[in-house]
Amino acid sequence: MSDLALIEAAAQRLQGHVRRTPLLSSPFLDEIAGRRVLVKPECLQHTGSFKFRGAWSAISALEAGQRERGVLAYSSGNHAQGIARAAALHGVKAVIVMPSDAPQLKIDNTRALGAEVVLYDRAGESREEIGAALEAERGMTLIKPYDEPQVIAGQASVGLELAEQARDEGVDASDVLVCCGGGGLTAGIALALEARAPGLRARPVEPEGFDDTARSLVSGQIERNAVQSGNICDAILTPAPGEITFPILKRLCGPGLSVSEDEVLRAMKLAFLRLKIVLEPGGAVSLAAALFRPQEIEGDAVVAVASGGNVDPAVFERALAQ
Amino acid sequence: MSDLALIEAAAQRLQGHVRRTPLLSSPFLDEIAGRRVLVKPECLQHTGSFKFRGAWSAISALEAGQRERGVLAYSSGNHAQGIARAAALHGVKAVIVMPSDAPQLKIDNTRALGAEVVLYDRAGESREEIGAALEAERGMTLIKPYDEPQVIAGQASVGLELAEQARDEGVDASDVLVCCGGGGLTAGIALALEARAPGLRARPVEPEGFDDTARSLVSGQIERNAVQSGNICDAILTPAPGEITFPILKRLCGPGLSVSEDEVLRAMKLAFLRLKIVLEPGGAVSLAAALFRPQEIEGDAVVAVASGGNVDPAVFERALAQ
Numbered sequence: 001m002s003d004l005a006l007i008e009a010a011a012q013r014l015q016g017h018v019r020r021t022p023l024l025s026s027p028f029l030d031e032i033a034g035r036r037v038l039v040k041p042e043c044l045q046h047t048g049s050f051k052f053r054g055a056w057s058a059i060s061a062l063e064a065g066q067r068e069r070g071v072l073a074y075s076s077g078n079h080a081q082g083i084a085r086a087a088a089l090h091g092v093k094a095v096i097v098m099p100s101d102a103p104q105l106k107i108d109n110t111r112a113l114g115a116e117v118v119l120y121d122r123a124g125e126s127r128e129e130i131g132a133a134l135e136a137e138r139g140m141t142l143i144k145p146y147d148e149p150q151v152i153a154g155q156a157s158v159g160l161e162l163a164e165q166a167r168d169e170g171v172d173a174s175d176v177l178v179c180c181g182g183g184g185l186t187a188g189i190a191l192a193l194e195a196r197a198p199g200l201r202a203r204p205v206e207p208e209g210f211d212d213t214a215r216s217l218v219s220g221q222i223e224r225n226a227v228q229s230g231n232i233c234d235a236i237l238t239p240a241p242g243e244i245t246f247p248i249l250k251r252l253c254g255p256g257l258s259v260s261e262d263e264v265l266r267a268m269k270l271a272f273l274r275l276k277i278v279l280e281p282g283g284a285v286s287l288a289a290a291l292f293r294p295q296e297i298e299g300d301a302v303v304a305v306a307s308g309g310n311v312d313p314a315v316f317e318r319a320l321a322q
Numbered sequence: 323m324s325d326l327a328l329i330e331a332a333a334q335r336l337q338g339h340v341r342r343t344p345l346l347s348s349p350f351l352d353e354i355a356g357r358r359v360l361v362k363p364e365c366l367q368h369t370g371s372f373k374f375r376g377a378w379s380a381i382s383a384l385e386a387g388q389r390e391r392g393v394l395a396y397s398s399g400n401h402a403q404g405i406a407r408a409a410a411l412h413g414v415k416a417v418i419v420m421p422s423d424a425p426q427l428k429i430d431n432t433r434a435l436g437a438e439v440v441l442y443d444r445a446g447e448s449r450e451e452i453g454a455a456l457e458a459e460r461g462m463t464l465i466k467p468y469d470e471p472q473v474i475a476g477q478a479s480v481g482l483e484l485a486e487q488a489r490d491e492g493v494d495a496s497d498v499l500v501c502c503g504g505g506g507l508t509a510g511i512a513l514a515l516e517a518r519a520p521g522l523r524a525r526p527v528e529p530e531g532f533d534d535t536a537r538s539l540v541s542g543q544i545e546r547n548a549v550q551s552g553n554i555c556d557a558i559l560t561p562a563p564g565e566i567t568f569p570i571l572k573r574l575c576g577p578g579l580s581v582s583e584d585e586v587l588r589a590m591k592l593a594f595l596r597l598k599i600v601l602e603p604g605g606a607v608s609l610a611a612a613l614f615r616p617q618e619i620e621g622d623a624v625v626a627v628a629s630g631g632n633v634d635p636a637v638f639e640r641a642l643a644q
Contacts, residue, residue, distance in 0.1 A: 016490075022344055024366060027407070028434065043598040044346060085349070112350065168338075272638070276365040276600040276631030309598030313642040316594070320635040 003153075003191050003248075010153035011160055013060040017089070018053050018157060019045050023165040023303075026274035034294050036301035038169060039287060040162055041277045043309025047113070049235075049283065050158055050185055050307050051082030051145075057154025058143045059086045067092050069139035074127050076102035077235055078308050079145040080110045088114030095134055097127045105312070146184030147242035155185045158305060159192025159202075166200060171301045173199035175254060177286040179307040180204030180213050181236035183245030189305065190252035200303065203254040205285045207233040207261070213241045213249065214256025222246050232261050232315070235282030235308060257296055263288040268319035271306065281315065283308035325475075325513050325570075332379040332475035333482055339382075339411070340375050340479060341367050345487040345625075348596035356616050358623035360491060361609060362484055363599045365631025369435070371557075371605065372480055372507055372629050373404030373467075379476025380465045381408045389414050391461040396449050398424035399557055400630050401467040402432045410436030417456055419449045427634070468506030469564035477507045480627060481514025481524075488522060493623045495521035497576060499608040501629040502526030502535050503558035505567030511627065512574035522625065525576040527607045529555040529583070535563045535571065536578025544568050554583050554637070557604030557630060579618055585610040590641035593628065603637065605630035 001009070021044050029037040042050040059071060070093030073083045080096045087094035096110050100119040111117055120130050134140050144151065162176065176193065178186040183204065190202035204213045210231055215223040224240040231237055241249060259267075264281045267288035271279045279287070286304040290297070323331070343366050351359040364372040381393060392415030395405045402418045409416035418432050422441040433439050442452050456462050466473065484498065498515065500508040505526065512524035526535045532553055537545040546562040553559055563571060581589075586603045589610035593601045601609070608626040612619070 019344060019346075022341060022366065024341075041598075044344065048598050269635075272600055272635070276363075276370050278594055278598040278600060313591075313594070317639055317642060320639060 004195050006149060006153040007156040007160070007188070007192055010057040010150065011157050014053060014056055014154065014157050017056055020161055021045060023169065024275045024277070028274045029270060029291065032270070032291050033302065035299065036171070037290050038166065038171065038301060038303045039275060040158065040303065040305045041275070042158065042305060042307050043277055043279055043283055047078070047081040047085045048308055048310045049078035049082065050155055051078040052086060053157050054151035054154035054184060055079070055082035055086035055143070058148060058150040059090050059092055061150045062092070062141060066141045069141070070094060072097070072131055072134050072140040072142045073145070074131060075145060076106055078310055080106070080115070081113055081310070083143055084110050084113035084115035095140060097130055146182035147244045149244065152184050152188045152245065155188030156192040158185065159189035160196060162189070162303060163193060163197035163200065166197060166303060171303070172197070174299045174301045174303055175297050176200050176202045176303040176305065177205050177257065177289050178202055178305045179236055179283055179286045180206050180256070181238040181282070183213060183241045183249050185305070185307060186253065187245040187248040190248060194252055201254045202252060204249065204256045205289045206236065206256060206258045207231045207264070207285060208258045210237055211256060211258040212239070214258060216241050216246060217250060217253060217256055220250065232264060233282040233285060235280060236285070257289040257293055259285050259288040259292065263292045265319045265322050267291055268316070269322045272320065277306070278309040278311065278316065279306050280308050280311035326517050328471060328475040329478040329482070329510070329514055332472065333479050335382040336375060336378055336476065336479050339378055342483055343367060345491065346597045346599070350596045351592065351613065354592070354613050355624065357621065358493070359612050360488065360493065360623060360625045361597060362480065362625065362627045363597070364480065364627060364629050365599055365601055365605060369400070369403040369407045370630055370632045371400035371404065372477055373400040374408060375479050376473035376476035376506060377401070377404035377408035377465070380470060380472040381412050381414055383472045384414070384463060388463045391463070392416060394419070394453055394456050394462040394464045395467070396453060397467060398428055400632055402428070402437070403435055403632070405465060406432050406435035406437035417462060419452050468504035469566045471566065474506050474510045474567065477510030478514040480507065481511035482518060484511070484625060485515060485519035485522065488519060488625060493625070494519070496621045496623045496625055497619050498522050498524045498625040498627065499527050499579065499611050500524055500627045501558055501605055501608045502528050502578070503560040503604070505535060505563045505571050507627070507629060508575065509567040509570040512570060516574055523576045524574060526571065526578045527611045528558065528578060528580045529553045529586070529607060530580045532559055533578060533580040534561070536580060538563050538568060539572060539575065539578055542572065554586060555604040555607060557602060558607070579611040579615055581607050581610040581614065585614045587641045587644050589613055590638070591644045594642065599628070600631040600633065600638065601628050602630050602633035
């Protein structure tokens with residue numbers, strides 16, 4: 001199947017199960033940015049992030065035998081919650097492999113959403129080995145967080161919605177800024193916009209110092225981050241763009257942008273004050289770029305896809321204290 | 323015109339200008355409430371509350387001469403912001419009469435939205451006299467916050483959307499809990515549901531000790547609150563149900579509910595954690611009742627209309643500290 005056929009088939013399966021998030025705006029944000037700012041708040045999606053879309057797409061695409069044997073994911077974050085909930089709603093068993101030092105709240109939430117959590121010791125064990133054993137012994141299907149065509153096709157539904165919503169707002173040419181980790185959301189949106197709104201151009205946004213995708217787009221080949229921790233935007237600290245996502249990004253995306261932790265916290269506070277939504281740091285980098293990097297953006301309007309809102313109260317209080 | 327004709331005409335004028343807010347949910351909230359909880363987040367409406375709907379309805383219904391002379395409102399809160407923004411978008415001059423001890427942020431926001439703010443001294447001056455002078459001298463039209471048919475017709479659009487959205491969720495019989503001050507939102511929703519979803523029943527929710535509407539529904543006549551301050555839910559501390567709204571509430575609504583400040587703060591935190599939305603205290607009483615007063619509610623599902631999100635960071639931090 002072509003990318004577009006996959007995306008359209010996924011959109012059919014998502015219909016009525018995935019929330020169509022609105023497009024938000026505020027004259028106060030327009031004033032800061034110097035142009036119209038339209039925000040797509042995926043924090044309002046089921047489980048608090050866009051990840052539910054890809055999870056639903058992948059699980060709903062499984063064959064009957066695969067559904068019976070269940071699914072498997074490695075994640076301590078948004079992908080885990082998306083898979084756990086989508087699997088439970090399909091009546092499919094889900095095992096999430098998480099490090100034993102993951103925050104207790106995330107472990108509890110993933111279990112409460114219906115998944116079995118298998119903990120491993122980061123120091124002495126390999127999650128890949130544990131996962132491989134579960135695949136072999138129980139015949140479970142691994143669902144990767146971004147390098148998986150059905151996951152990308154599910155995330156593309158954000159782009160399908162945006163194409164219609166931007167048109168309704170009279171916006172037919174603009175940059176679409178997307179919070180970028182492994183690139184599944186950015187690639188899916190880019191594919192959907194190519195087909196449905198070619199005047200809208202996806203651009204990845206990353207934390208400063210973790211701009212593997214931006215550098216990869218410049219060099220034309222996959223570049224890696226030197227480190228994978230030490231930034232507030234934990235949800236999007238991935239080692240490098242994916243093998244499947246990067247060729248899509250390279251073909252379709254505009255240049256990457258990156259923002260500081262301070263800009264991220266300020267964007268979270270402005271989303272609180274002006275849009276009344278809760279963003280996590282990794283879900284706010286796109287809005288931060290829209291507001292604070294106006295010289296790097298083209299056009300009279302900009303779209304920011306705010307990808308998630310799973311933030312601890314303590315971190316949110318840091319943002320409010322800005 | 324009948325109530326329904328007014329509502330349908332207002333809905334036409336609102337089309338494309340008022341945001342259609344989604345219907346949110348979380349399995350974690352369902353678990354607390356012991357039934358399905360569907361939340362209509364009007365905090366995501368333009369200016370952060372449902373008040374923009376009524377303001378747009380009233381201003382768009384003015385005749386040409388009235389538009390030229392401008393509009394007038396008394397408010398230091400959500401009605402002020404709704405009127406200021408709706409007037410600016412119509413190119414209509416707006417004067418908002420506010421007490422000189424109103425929070426500077428609210429004064430600044432109202433001005434930033436394009437209104438002229440006229441301050442008065444609560445101790446020595448009457449806002450009604452100031453308003454009457456503006457009406458007489460400048461021919462401005464006063465737009466009341468709830469006892470005004472076009473305002474009620476605008477708020478009713480929440481009920482029109484809910485009727486469709488609840489049906490899409492398979493809910494055709496439930497209580498619809500509404501944050502209630504003067505009763506404009508509750509009355510509008512009740513009228514819309516009567517016409518479009520008769521199995522859904524509006525019920526007002528108020529802060530404990532400020533349950534004028536609940537008591538009025540019991541006695542069958544307008545009852546007043548003894549005091550009008552001293553509760554965190556400032557947006558809905560009104561002296562009594564309105565002369566126009568109360569007969570509608572009496573004919574159509576189920577019994578009122580009331581909730582404590584502690585319950586309101588806990589509901590705000592749960593809306594943050596599970597729905598990723600920002601609620602102000604007065605906008606969270608409906609969710610608090612849905613979650614913490616299950617014995618007073620009927621049916622397998624409950625709808626809570628969360629009416630606004632204009633909350634200061636300091637108050638929000640109090641909620642997060644729960």
